[in-house]
Amino acid sequence: MRTVRIEGADGLLLTADExxxxxxxxxxxxxxxxxxxxxxxxSAEILSKRGWFVVTLDARGHGDSDWSSDHKYDAEDIGQDLxxxxxxxxxxxxxxxxxxxxMASLAAQRVCKHQLFAALILVDITxxxxxxGARKVIGFMSGNxxxxxxLDEAADVISAYNPHRERPADPSGLTxxxxxxxxxxxxxxxxxxYVTSKPGxxxxxxxxxxxxxxxxxxxxxxxxxxxxxxxxxxxxxxxDLVTPESVREFQRLVPEAEFVDVAGTGHMVAGDxxxxxxxxxxEFLARYHPxx
Numbered sequence: 001m002r003t004v005r006i007e008g009a010d011g012l013l014l015t016a017d018e019x020x021x022x023x024x025x026x027x028x029x030x031x032x033x034x035x036x037x038x039x040x041x042x043s044a045e046i047l048s049k050r051g052w053f054v055v056t057l058d059a060r061g062h063g064d065s066d067w068s069s070d071h072k073y074d075a076e077d078i079g080q081d082l083x084x085x086x087x088x089x090x091x092x093x094x095x096x097x098x099x100x101x102x103m104a105s106l107a108a109q110r111v112c113k114h115q116l117f118a119a120l121i122l123v124d125i126t127x128x129x130x131x132x133g134a135r136k137v138i139g140f141m142s143g144n145x146x147x148x149x150x151l152d153e154a155a156d157v158i159s160a161y162n163p164h165r166e167r168p169a170d171p172s173g174l175t176x177x178x179x180x181x182x183x184x185x186x187x188x189x190x191x192x193x194y195v196t197s198k199p200g201x202x203x204x205x206x207x208x209x210x211x212x213x214x215x216x217x218x219x220x221x222x223x224x225x226x227x228x229x230x231x232x233x234x235x236x237x238x239x240d241l242v243t244p245e246s247v248r249e250f251q252r253l254v255p256e257a258e259f260v261d262v263a264g265t266g267h268m269v270a271g272d273x274x275x276x277x278x279x280x281x282x283e284f285l286a287r288y289h290p291x292x
Contacts, residue, residue: 001019001044002018004018006057006084006085007084008081008084009081009083009084010068010077013065013066014058014059014081015058015063015064015065016037016056017041017056018054019048019054020047020049020052020053020054021053022053024051024052025053025091025093025292026053026054026055026094027053027054028055028094028096029043029055029096030059030097030105031058031101032100032101033062033100033137033190033194034140034141034188035062035098035268036059036063036064036190038056038176038177039268039271040056040096040270041056042274042278043274043278046278047281047282050282052291059081059100059101060072060078062194063189067193068191068193071191071197073191073193073194074107075100075216075219076107078100078103078104078107079105079106079107079110080108082104086116091118092115094118094119094120094121094285095119097120097123098124098269098270099125099137099267100125102125103125103216105117105120106223107219107220108223109223109226109227110222110223115227117227117229118288119230119232119284119288120229120231121232121281121284122232123234123270123277124239124268124269125241125242126250127218128221128245128246129213129241129242130240130241130242133239133240133241133242136241137241140161142195145192147187148178150186151171151172151175154171154174155167155168155174158174162268162272165266165272174186176189199212221253225253227254230257230287230288231258232258232281232284233247233250233257233258234260234281235247235261235262235269236262236267236272237262238265239266239269240267241267242267247261258284262280263276
């Protein structure tokens with residue numbers, strides 16, 4: 001594994017890990033909001049051992065990538081970063097986009113005249129996502145603005161948000177998503193402005209927030225219709241963001257797309273059942289973007 005820095009849009013430097021042989025077919029993995037490239041670590045190791053060159057990317061404002069000083073965190077902004085990153089590849093990679101990463105992938109394809117990807121795997125995100133589920137995600141991300149007194153406290157909060165996932169006895173793994181301030185408190189490794197800069201958030205304006213979500217949905221729909229490569233949707237079986245109705249709308253929009261429902265998982269599918277998730281991705285890639 002090699003860690004690299006890549007210049008994205010607006011001059012921001014993005015951090016990525018590269019796994020495997022760069023001469024092999026590539027897979028670019030883009031995490032969801034509030035996560036970072038470590039969310040893909042186990043999957044990246046497995047896929048690289050099966051012959052793919054895997055790049056796991058920290059989005060702007062997340063992990064070890066630069067924060068946007070002017071709070072440019074819309075899907076279109078992150079999509080512009082993806083376009084810059086894609087220039088590093090000699091041929092289009094398959095892209096795995098979880099939630100925010102999927103939004104950004106579709107936003108990028110929406111404004112591009114050629115196909116950016118060899119294949120697209122959307123992880124628990126569809127153009128017509130559930131607004132109530134989205135508000136739950138936003139509520140969790142905006143909670144605890146002053147951080148946590150300990151990793152154990154953080155583990156308790158995360159466990160309450162994900163009751164289907166067993167709380168780790170040792171919370172030290174949370175240092176991948178948390179950083180310790182000089183005063184000893186632990187805060188998330190992402191820019192709070194990703195959430196707080198959203199239209200209507202600070203004022204508690206539900207109408208403005210709803211309008212923003214509708215715009216994001218339209219952007220994704222247009223991006224989906226502009227995508228002609230093979231598509232796989234991987235849904236968390238217990239997701240409250242991508243509901244069964246969301247899936248039906250998705251299948252009406254792109255009937256040729258494939259769909260996998262991972263039982264027992266929530267919105268963070270890979271974190272809940274990495275084996276099932278990685279197997280679904282590898283099986284799809286083997287057919288549409290095979291390794292050598």
